[in-house]
Amino acid sequence: MIDSLKIIAEWCAAIIEATGLAVITGLILIALGLAVKEFVQGSVAYEVYLRTRLRVGHGILLGLEFLVAADIIHTVAVELNFETVGVLAIIVLIRTFLSFALTVELTGRWPWQEAKASSQPQKI
Numbered sequence: 001m002i003d004s005l006k007i008i009a010e011w012c013a014a015i016i017e018a019t020g021l022a023v024i025t026g027l028i029l030i031a032l033g034l035a036v037k038e039f040v041q042g043s044v045a046y047e048v049y050l051r052t053r054l055r056v057g058h059g060i061l062l063g064l065e066f067l068v069a070a071d072i073i074h075t076v077a078v079e080l081n082f083e084t085v086g087v088l089a090i091i092v093l094i095r096t097f098l099s100f101a102l103t104v105e106l107t108g109r110w111p112w113q114e115a116k117a118s119s120q121p122q123k124i
Contacts, residue, residue, distance in 0.1 A: 006078050009073055010074065010078050012077075013070045013073040013074035013077070013078070016066055016070040016073065017067060017071075020064070020066025020069075021063065023062050023063040023066060024063030024064075027055065027058070027063070028056050028059055028060075030059075031052050031056045031059065032052070034051075034055065035048050035049075035051070053106075057105065058106065060098075060102060061099055061102050061103065061106075065099075067095065068095050071092065072092070075087075
């Protein structure tokens with residue numbers, strides 16, 4: 001029974017990890033496709049750059065969430081020992097830092113700060 005759960009957890013972690021990679025790759029390709037389309041339609045190059053950068057950043061953030069979830073499932077359900085928990089802690093710490101840094105870069109504020117009432121959300 002325990003071995004069956006470990007196998008299921010390994011498959012779930014692998015599927016979620018693959019989903020995270022697919023999300024990052026897919027959203028970057030979509031962002032690049034939209035950038036080319038906007039550029040061909042005559043949009044201002046700098047505005048196209050800003051929108052593309054925002055789209056790519058959001059894609060990376062979403063993909064990171066999947067990758068963290070996969071790491072947690074794998075560590076907790078498959079290889080629970082002090083070494084793997086330590087590695088998981090480091091990975092989650094790095095990915096959390098990346099998420100915070102990307103959020104600040106994209107929105108200009110920390111994730112826990114409220115948006116200004118007068119500011120509209122950026123359209124992507």
